[in-house]
Amino acid sequence: MFAPPVPAAHEPLLPAYVRAAGGVRLRFGLVGARTHRLDVGESGGYRARFPTTFDATSEAVLINTGGGMAGGDAMAVNIDLGAGADAIVTTQAAEKIYRSQGSDTRIKTQLSVAAGARLAWLPQETILFSGARLARHLAVDLAADARLIACETVFFGRGAMGETMLRGALRDRWRIRREGRLIFAEDVRLEGAIAETLTRSAIGAGAKAAATVVAAGSDLADKLEQVRALAADELQVEIGAGIVADLLVIRLLSPDAQALRRVLVTLLGQLTGRALPRTWST
Template structure:
């Protein structure tokens, strides 16, 4: 006879941690990985080295735990991204958790540009991203969330997302963005996501970052986008923040690409597919 089903707590869970540390001149100071979390440094002809993170389990569900870390020493510059979209699948119990730690030394510059996170029905994801910057460090951070796959006709009725983004400069918080998304938010009005299936935040935190505002607004064009994308940008006190929402992932990602090009002045990471 077959054994009785194992209790939920005994099911196999994903565990993983990947860390990369770089010095000036793209010198590798740390490179470690364990479990389902991987990081590699593909050959790149761009001006900055690229670090690519990967979850080999193919997605996250309740009870999974992943952690990514990027550390840049004084004067180091890098781009960090993910190989593909992260997927949060239906949870049979508990939270899937993702921790991201970014640490930038004096004069360092990092573009943290993960690809989109796709939430499936009954998913439960808790994500925390914390960046610690030195006084003159520069950080460009992008987060995109997609509510199901429109092409598959998926309609989300139940989910939990608790997302925390915090950027600190010399230990002092300069940008703190908590987000909780639940079933009641999916049909919310314009103050919430207004029925959109995809939304994103792009933030540049750097001395003089507000000067990028004019170029970003020019890249976005009309706020309705003409393709179902709505966007707004603001700049103040060393920050330029852009928020976008759209009816589907592809138009959102194209609009985000325009924003990133205006802020960066160079091509997207090679692993991005648009």
């Protein structure tokens, strides 16, 4: 039976003061030969922690102390890398998007990477509960020779609990610019009976988990061959990849969320050339 979406409310069912709003602002720069955090801003229930690293890279772990987000909540992340900086930004755990009473959950991420800098934006998966409404926007500004690995993953329900996202809404917008010129633009919109929609062969072919990975930098042709070699040996996860403008764009789909995560860990390790942050294995 068709499950109608939770409609977006013209007026919020709960007053704004009971909804969570905040985010994290980070600025990194070179101090000598090492990357250091130069500016940290935290608001609402969002925090950043900085594990010790033993190379020139700086690592940041974003934390949502509320344990998840619901309809009407909003989060903003702003990450700025100065010239030559090298940073990895991840999250402490998966972000849970709970059922909405009508309003969207809003997440806005802005990444700026200056000349010669390298950023790995590697948040763990976003889990959409049935009835969730998520509006997410990722905007990236790259200098001419800036390097980037960016990954976003969505699980449609908690598979380990036997749950499925029967209905809800997802709007996911990506905008990537190189020296101010738009080089990648994408909008994904799923609304209504999402589980039913994902069974269609031209959309998800039964997928319950999806990921998009974008790489900007050098040796993209070599990285593409590595991805295709990984895809050739993988049976549980559908992987597609290609070079668009000067970006390597990779898609992953799977009916098994844990299988997708396993492949994603291998893939991101190959693309970044280093082990993933420890939060990915805890």
